[in-house]
Amino acid sequence: MKKFFIIVCASVVTMTVMAQSQKISASLDLQIRQVTASAPHRVASKTEPFLSVFVHTTQPEQVADAIKADGYYVNVLGDELLTTQVHVSYIETLETNELVTCLEGVDKQQPNNDLARVETGASKIHNNIELETPFTGKGVLVGIIDGGLKWNHIAFKKDDGTSRFKWIWERRNYPDNTQPKTERTTTIPDGEDLWAGGDGHGTHVAGTAAGSRISENDYYGIATEADIVGISTSFIMQKYWKMSGRLPNMPKNRISRASST
Numbered sequence: 001m002k003k004f005f006i007i008v009c010a011s012v013v014t015m016t017v018m019a020q021s022q023k024i025s026a027s028l029d030l031q032i033r034q035v036t037a038s039a040p041h042r043v044a045s046k047t048e049p050f051l052s053v054f055v056h057t058t059q060p061e062q063v064a065d066a067i068k069a070d071g072y073y074v075n076v077l078g079d080e081l082l083t084t085q086v087h088v089s090y091i092e093t094l095e096t097n098e099l100v101t102c103l104e105g106v107d108k109q110q111p112n113n114d115l116a117r118v119e120t121g122a123s124k125i126h127n128n129i130e131l132e133t134p135f136t137g138k139g140v141l142v143g144i145i146d147g148g149l150k151w152n153h154i155a156f157k158k159d160d161g162t163s164r165f166k167w168i169w170e171r172r173n174y175p176d177n178t179q180p181k182t183e184r185t186t187t188i189p190d191g192e193d194l195w196a197g198g199d200g201h202g203t204h205v206a207g208t209a210a211g212s213r214i215s216e217n218d219y220y221g222i223a224t225e226a227d228i229v230g231i232s233t234s235f236i237m238q239k240y241w242k243m244s245g246r247l248p249n250m251p252k253n254r255i256s257r258a259s260s261t
Contacts, residue, residue, distance in 0.1 A: 023095050028053065028105030035088050048087045052106035055082050059099045066097070113208060113219040122222045137223025141166070142210045145231045149202030151188050155211040155220070156228060163188045164212065168230040206230070 024032075028051070035049050057063045060082045064074040067084050070093070076082045083106075086094070094100055117123045128134035150156075156164045167186045210228055211221030 025104040031105045052085045054104040056102035111219045137226030140226040142226045143229045144206045146202030148200045155207045
């Protein structure tokens with residue numbers, strides 16, 4: 001009888017673990033295994049690596065608030081989906097959340113700007129094919145509103161080493177009135193603007209739109225000689241607009257003023 005009881009208990013535990021693991025997709029499970037195998041000493045430590053995760057849930061706002069309360073960035077994408085970047089050990093917390101239905105890994109992408117320029121026809125414009133003159137974005141102002149933007153990345157340098165950014169503006173805490181107001185500046189700071197998770201989405205977007213043409217690097221952007229304006233944001237306004245049910249009052253001439261500074 002005792003032996004039978006032990007077997008039954010073991011079966012229940014196994015079924016429970018399997019039920020929980022069904023929330024984790026094969027891609028995320030593989031990423032977890034790879035991270036823990038390559039750097040097991042870093043898991044649950046101060047240098048623990050992050051993983052980007054798609055979180056499927058029936059209550060995205062409630063789950064997002066819980067993740068934010070634990071110190072992580074969240075982007076709600078719809079009524080049943082959000083994205084976040086968390087420590088590997090925190091995925092277990094997401095898995096045990098009753099409101100979470102599925103966790104998917106974010107596959108690492110390969111650089112394809114070289115192919116994108118050909119497919120969009122940008123290469124023909126750069127190389128003056130069927131045109132009277134080539135166009136490289138010179139005299140154009142490209143605005144980037146995003147987070148995780150490396151101001152001083154080599155992709156945004158001129159040949160003389162100076163930055164192609166004309167000005168930047170820190171807006172991550174807007175419209176939180178408890179935070180000090182910031183002004184745009186033409187003084188580009190050293191280092192980079194990255195939120196705690198280490199996301200580089202702004203760098204990716206700016207690089208695709210206007211990355212510099214660097215020797216021996218074929219992954220440059222479309223407008224390679226355009227001037228750039230960077231506005232840092234955490235997209236908290238997305239939630240603010242949704243809750244208030246109104247659109248912000250944005251001056252139409254804001255970008256035009258920027259081009260004259």
